[in-house]
Amino acid sequence: MSLPTQLIEGFARFREKHFTKDDVLFRELVEQGQTPRTMVVACCDARVDPALVLDCAPGDLFVIRNVANLVPPAENQGHYHGTSAALEFGVRKLNVGHIIVLGHAHCGGIHALLEGDVQKGDAFISEWMGIADTARERVSREFADTDNAARHRACEQQAILVSLDNLMTFSWIRERVEQGTLALHGWYFDIERGELLGYNAATRQFEVL
Ligand SMILES: [Zn+2]
Helix, strand or coil: CCCCHHHHHHHHHHHHHHCCCCCCHHHHHHHHCCCCCEEEEEECCCCCCHHHHCCCCCCCEEEEEEHHHCCCCCCCCCCCCHHHHHHHHHHHHCCCCEEEEEEECCCHHHHHHHHCCCCCCCCCHHHHHHHHHHHHHHHHHHCCCCCHHHHHHHHHHHHHHHHHHHHCCCHHHHHHHHHCCCEEEEEEEECCCCEEEEEECCCCEEEEC
């Protein structure tokens, strides 16, 4: 298989931009370390890179990406917890002030959860998606009569709320939220309409930001 030359050319352009004499960004990021104010939990989906979608520079965002942007509940049973470890680092070491759970339209993970079409023999995806099972149940109860597209959208948004609830099961997140030093946000990137929506706890709706 040949090298992905498009990516190497891309790095050359990136290097030209950020590693010239008069660009100090990376010099500062190396000398001072990273000090992102915001952590984003986003999906692995190739279309929803948070730094691109939110037009951020290197150093702006601490990003966790996993299938369907899910946050598992706090637990420690001696397994490997990549998402929880990254949360711990971002909150306890970097002291981020905001955590955004960034869901999106047409999410393949949520599709698999709703349609049960995870490939036979998959070792990890269906168990991982089990985190969002309460979202699936809620949607099949409350959106039973709506069409597929509306059910999927509802489930994508409900799964964000499940993740927000799960964030609060980590004691060091709950403490900071209660002290007012950390804010949690549920955002939804509609890749079809080109809109960014945020969850409004007062109206219990996702509204255009
Ligand atoms: Zn997704």
